[in-house]
Amino acid sequence: MLRAFLARELAADPDLERRFHSFLDTSDLDVYELRDEIESKYGYQSTPNFTTYEDRAESYIEKGRYRDATTIYRAMFEAMRDHLHEFDPHWGGFEHDETFQDAIASYATAISEAALPHEEKREYIEYCFDQWLDEHEEGGFPQHFREALWELCTTEDDYRYWQSLLRDRIDERLDPDRLYSGQYDENTDTWRRGDLTTPANEEELLDGFTETAWMRGYVELLDRINEQTELGAILNRHYPASRHLCLRYARLLAEECEHEAAITVAEYGTEAFSGSDTIGLREFLVDQYEETDADAFRDTMVGLFVERTDWPYYEQLKTATPDDEWEYVVDTIVDRLDSRWDADTIIKIYLRENRIDDAFETVTNARDLDLFEAYIHQLGNHDPAAYFDAYRRKIKKAAADASRRKYYTQL
Known part of the structure; x- marks a missing residue:
């Protein structure tokens, strides 16, 4: 009778049925067997029919069997990863790469929809974290796993767990002196503010793409959990490593009303990095210059418009320019465009x-x-x-x- 009652109630309420199966989570799928099965279906310039696996995963999600769905998606992208460079973009390669990316995103979405408590979510966070690091080390596609981590992590406990994993890896590469020097005391959570625009010595700066990418991720996590003291100390030392760190440090200084230092840091970034990479830094400088340096504001806005031809830049510049100076500004823009x-x-x-x-x-x-x-x-x-x-x-x-x-x- 109890079984019949339960079956009847679940049939009448699909949402209840999904939550019930998610709670029980009785999965008999094996990711390694599925991965081997998918691997066996690759041929010369031919791929498995992934629609079959995607449909199967969707059916599990509809029944609330989220872990079964994640097992399928994981088997898909793990099998596909070794074949990403085998296909010409004009002969199915683009679709194959897109399916790989979609499988990672669907993996993260399924876990997110399962609404797992933090303790149960940790294994998935750690798995995606390890994949993110491995892809960095191997020159793969770390951005997909980075996006998956941001979807997986929804609570402060999630973010702090991710931060702890990343901090352990950073500590393996950077000793505290190289990371903070004497500017941050972890015991008292204080930032010893010295010269706000003098970074670490050249030999102490981050080494290469991987360390810089890790540090960018760590900075974003400190931002998310509002650890502003440690954030300031790290940015103060390492902002020359990337345009992202440079821009975040400039914004932090502006938030603390250190406008002169903020401008110095952002101007450094526009010189150290190039082209479209500096759009964010130049837009930041526009905001800083608007009330303090009319010439720098105009020159920066002209440069942005000429490079991007985004009309909101043009309208903002026109609004801020006195009428008797506008014709000269237009002629300046035209001269720059003519040279291009x-x-x-x-x-x-x-x-x-x-x-x-x-x-x-x-x-x-x-x-x-x-x-x-x-x-x-x-x-x-x-x-x-x-x-x-x-x-x-x-x-x-x-x-x-x-x-x-x-x-x-x-x-």
């Missing part, structure tokens, strides 16, 4: 500023036929004869090119 052969953005700027003659001249002098077609409705009526005469001459010249003759003759 970006006629399209120059035309868009002139149209925004209602400088129709300048926009017309830019189109008709451009070497790009696509621009004539793109702006025919906006600029063709400004001087139709001149516009179409220039268009005709460009088409005639292009048609003389043997490689493009057929297309432009038809046009």
Whole structure:
């Protein structure tokens, strides 16, 4: 009778059934057997049918058997990992890599949906942590396991356990003097603040990509559990190691009203690192400069817009610039864009500023036929004869090119 009652109640309440199976967690799946089974289905330039395994995992999740689902996902990505470089992206390689990434994400999601208490979740945190480290050491795909860890960890106990695992590994590589020097006392949780912008000596800085990636993860965890004292001491010594540490330290200094030091650190980062890697640092500097250094604010904003052509930068710069200076700023932007052969953005700027003659001249002098077609409705009526005469001459010249003759003759 009890069995019949239980079966009836579970059938009537799918959510209760899922929680019941999750609580019992009676799994008879073996990850190693499943992994070997998947491995055996690889052939020359051919992959197993992963849909079968994905559907099976989904059916377990619907029944609340989350651990069975994670076993399948783990077997999938462990089997796939050794085959990631075997497939050409044009012949199924992209789909294979995407399935690998999805299996890791689904593994973490299934554990998260199981709502396990911290003690039961620790084994999964440790497993993903070990995979994250191994992928760093082997030059694999650590970012996928890093994302999985952030999904798995949802409570302070989770984050502190992850932190303890990472701290043990960091301690194996860095002795306390190299990690903190005399700037942090773990016993009293105090940061001995000296010169805020002088980092560790060169021989004490982090060594290579792996140590830097570990330290970035450790800093993010200190942030999450609000260990600001240790965070400050580490960032003070190691901010030159990466743009991420540099930006976080600059923000920490700004939060503590050390604005001059924050600017110094961020400016160091824009010089030490390159290109798009410094977008976050330059956006931080824009906020710092806006009230204190109009020239630096303008130059930084111009640089961001020219590099990214994101119009919110343009509008922010226009709002902050006095009307009598704006034309000069626009001309500065145009000169910078002209050196990058970006006629399209120059035309868009002139149209925004209602400088129709300048926009017309830019189109008709451009070497790009696509621009004539793109702006025919906006600029063709400004001087139709001149516009179409220039268009005709460009088409005639292009048609003389043997490689493009057929297309432009038809046009």
